Amino acid sequence: MAGASSCSSSSSSDRTRIMMGVNESSLKGYPHASISSRGAFEWTLQKIVRNNTTGFKILLLHVQVPDEDGFNDVDSIFASPEDFREMKLRDKIRGLHLLEYFVGRCHQIGVPCEAWIKKGDPKEVICNEVKRAQPDLLVVGSRGLGPFQRVFVGTVSEFCVKHADCPVITIKRKADETPQDPVDD
C-alpha cells in the first residue's frame, strides 16, 4: 500500500495522456466526425478533464482505412497514376479537416493536444500506436451494436479493450443519437 501511494505522488506532476481514436462519419457529407467519436471526445473533456486542463494531454489519432474500392470518386476504373495521387491527397486533406475539429476544441478549452493520421486497419493501428506513444488511457467510441449487427461490422472497441497495452474506456453512443440504421455513425 505504502509503495502504491508513494508511486502515485512521485509521478503526479506528469500530465495524464489520453489517446483517442477518432473517425469520420459514415453518413454522407463533407468530413464530419462520427457521432461516437464526437460523443466520446466531449464526454472525456466534460467528465475526466473537467477544469483540470493542466493535468491532461489529449493525443488524437485518426486511422484511414486504405480504400479497396477507391474508384467511387473517379470516372473510370482505368485510372491514371495522377488519379491515385489525387485520391491520396484528397484523403489527406479530409483527414486533416477531421482532426482540425478536435484540435480546435482542445485549444478552445485550453488542454494541450497532439494529432496525427495513420493508414491501416483501425484496430491494429490503434493498438500499435498505444505501444509506441504509451498513453495512460485509450478512449474508444463504440456504436453499441447488438451481437447480430456486430458480426458484420466487427468492433474496434472490443479488440482494443483486449489488446491495447493500457486501460481503455469504451463509450457507447447514446440511444438518442443513434441514426435510423444503427450501423451508421
Next chain:
Amino acid sequence: MAGASSCSSSSSSDRTRIMMGVNESSLKGYPHASISSRGAFEWTLQKIVRNNTTGFKILLLHVQVPDEDGFNDVDSIFASPEDFREMKLRDKIRGLHLLEYFVGRCHQIGVPCEAWIKKGDPKEVICNEVKRAQPDLLVVGSRGLGPFQRVFVGTVSEFCVKHADCPVITIKRKADETPQDPVDD
C-alpha cells in the same frame, strides 16, 4: 457543437461520479483487496482524479457471491441454523473490512466516497447498480486472461463493457503483478 459545449459547462459544477466494483483476493489470507481491484483503484486516483479532489466522487461496490459450497468453514454439512447465521455475519464483516481499505484511501486523499455491499452474480449486480446509481463512469479491473483461461473463469469486465449503461474503463492487471497462476488475483 454549440449544444455540446454549452451542455458541458452547465453540468460542470457536478462531480464526476466514478463507480468501481471491488473484490477480495482469491489468494488465501484475511480479506485483502484483489490485485486487479487495488490496481484499478490506485490507477483511477492517480490518472483520473489527480489533484482535482473536488471534481470527483468514488462509489465503491463490493459484490459477494452467495457461497454455493459454503461448508468449507464448518465442521459438518449438517449445519444448524446458527451456523448459517454465523456464516452470513462473517461474510458481512469480511466485506466491510474490504471496503474499509478503499474508503480509508479515499479519506486519505480527500475524495468523497460511498461504499456498499450487494449479494449476487457480480456482472449482473454491477450492471443493475449502474442502472440504479447512474454513475458517469464504471471502472472494472480485469485479470487480462487469455482466451483459454477466460472460458473457465468468465469475465465480469467483458460483460460490463457490453451491458453497463455508462462508459466503462477496463484496467488490466500489470504483467509484473500477475501471480504464478494467472487465474489467481
